[in-house]
Amino acid sequence: MLSVVVPCYNEAEVLAHTHARLARTLDRLVGFEYEHIYVDDGSVDGTWQIVESLAEGSRTVRGVKLSRNFGHQAACLAGLRESAGDAVVVIDADLQDPPELIAEMVALWCEGWSVVSARRRSRAGESVFKRLSAFAYYRMLKALSEHDPALDTGDFRLLDREVVALLVELPEKDLYLRGAVSWFGLPETGVAYDRDPRLAGESKYDLRRMLGLARSGLLVGSAAPLRLPTYLGAAALVCGTAAAAVRRDPKLLVRPGAFAAQALALGAIGEYLHALYRQAQGRPHYVVEEHLGTALRPLPTKE
Numbered sequence: 001m002l003s004v005v006v007p008c009y010n011e012a013e014v015l016a017h018t019h020a021r022l023a024r025t026l027d028r029l030v031g032f033e034y035e036h037i038y039v040d041d042g043s044v045d046g047t048w049q050i051v052e053s054l055a056e057g058s059r060t061v062r063g064v065k066l067s068r069n070f071g072h073q074a075a076c077l078a079g080l081r082e083s084a085g086d087a088v089v090v091i092d093a094d095l096q097d098p099p100e101l102i103a104e105m106v107a108l109w110c111e112g113w114s115v116v117s118a119r120r121r122s123r124a125g126e127s128v129f130k131r132l133s134a135f136a137y138y139r140m141l142k143a144l145s146e147h148d149p150a151l152d153t154g155d156f157r158l159l160d161r162e163v164v165a166l167l168v169e170l171p172e173k174d175l176y177l178r179g180a181v182s183w184f185g186l187p188e189t190g191v192a193y194d195r196d197p198r199l200a201g202e203s204k205y206d207l208r209r210m211l212g213l214a215r216s217g218l219l220v221g222s223a224a225p226l227r228l229p230t231y232l233g234a235a236a237l238v239c240g241t242a243a244a245a246v247r248r249d250p251k252l253l254v255r256p257g258a259f260a261a262q263a264l265a266l267g268a269i270g271e272y273l274h275a276l277y278r279q280a281q282g283r284p285h286y287v288v289e290e291h292l293g294t295a296l297r298p299l300p301t302k303e
């Protein structure tokens with residue numbers, strides 16, 4: 001069974017079209033049962049009434065209405081929690097992500113991939129600012145992250161049930177689902193696609209939301225900002241020592257030395273903060289991909 005999760009924030013103009021195109025695609029998947037899960041993230045434009053009318057008399061449509069606007073990531077999580085499928089596809093409501101790609105994703109999942117992400121080859125109908133900032137951001141995140149996030153992918157992807165189970169168990173409050181998925185490190189492949197323009201309406205990701213998501217991605221995936229003072233302090237120390245040695249003047253070490261002492265102290269605080277953050281984030285120590293063989297004695301069950 002396949003679940004399709006659609007986060008919706010003020011998408012009344014497009015939802016009926018989206019549903020029709022999704023249903024057409026899913027109907028063609030031979031041998032699969034499916035469910036649509038529409039998550040209304042606090043819309044004020046009649047989105048929920050459309051979800052209600054889609055669900056009426058339908059065996060496959062389900063709706064979840066959040067009490068207010070909690071944001072795209074929270075809406076995706078709500079959908080994942082409701083889903084029952086062996087695989088779950090998360091897809092935008094505005095038809096920027098072509099539903100027809102789901103067939104390709106499902107085929108790769110059947111080959112055994114746990115995650116099939118959709119990589120944006122091009123982005124039609126999006127502003128130069130959005131394209132440039134997204135390009136730069138994903139590359140910066142990849143450079144700073146402790147694991148290897150997929151480039152140019154949003155949340156349009158297929159997740160095997162084992163990945164969904166890990167995701168919905170995460171206790172962390174800062175949500176950056178795509179980062180968590182790549183952190184799990186389970187077998188991931190991708191399909192490339194050309195992103196269409198929005199069918200109707202405006203982007204719901206304004207600058208504030210974009211910055212919020214960018215912040216979560218960095219915070220959750222990287223300790224680099226907290227380590228910056230350590231690097232600066234060490235660099236000042238090395239440069240000051242070199243200058244003092246070359247000029248044979250120990251006084252040249254005084255200013256860089258004083259700067260380094262402060263920076264390194266800040267860096268030390270950063271390390272403790274980072275350790276505390278990781279503890280609070282509460283991710284598992286590791287993720288098992290596969291077990292082989294049976295234990296001679298039964299293993300103790302999890303507490």
Ligand code: UDP
Binds near residue numbers: 010011091202
């Ligand atoms: N969305 C949401 N809550 C929000 C903002 C957006 O559920 O607070 C949904 C929105 O309805 C859409 C998806 O997230 O289905 C992506 O948003 P949008 O298309 O506006 O972003 P863009 O494609 O411009 O980055």
Ligand code: MG
Binds near residue numbers: 198203
């Ligand atoms: Mg969009």
